[in-house]
Amino acid sequence: MADMQDGAFRHDNMDIPKGDRVLPLFSLKGRTAIVSGAGAGIGLAVAHAYAEAGANVAIWYNSNKQALAEAENIEKTYGVKCKPVSKGLRRWPTAKAYQVDVVSAEAVDQAINEIVNEFNGRLDIFVANSGIAWSDGAFIDGPVETARKVMAVNVDGVMWCAKSAGAHFRRQKKEGTTLDGKPLENFIAGSFIATASISGSIVNVPQLQAVYNGSKAAVIHFCKRP
Known part of the structure; x- marks a missing residue:
């Protein structure tokens, strides 16, 4: 078990969650999740799964405006908050959108802070799913x-997503409160998940995608424990 220097959180967390029943341990009710690259495909499926488990979900996307309708559908289907977040879009009547660029550390930090403020003052899950291929x-x-x-x-x-999300996870673990100072319930540790690819581990012959392979290998190694 490898502790961080300040003891705020650690790998291989073996803390026992509260509760004496099994099913509630799988519930994400009251939690907040952000999923980038969630306009369609894997990211959208993840957003649906978290919402079905009870989490409030913020969707990040780049240009697929269908995410606006998808967010509305998630809200109606599961009875949770779901807000799409996109680069360069204005606010919409049924859901809010923000300017976000995942390659900008400042933009990512600002967007996460704003979402945490607008939802319920906490961040529990971040799924870094944004990615592009080489063709x-x-x-x-x-x-x-x-x-x-x-x-x-x-x-x-x-x-940048890991850096900003991790800062919220650490603060919540240290202070035990939401961003607005309320007691933080049912929080043991935050979860950061990044979508990689088998191409980061093997060479997919005859695909000519050395840059993509290298990028996904970097993601795999970045997310491994030190």
């Missing part, structure tokens, strides 16, 4: 800017 053939023939963008979104984006 420009051999790396040596591909555009430099595309390679930089893949690394920025897939690697930097995960790092």
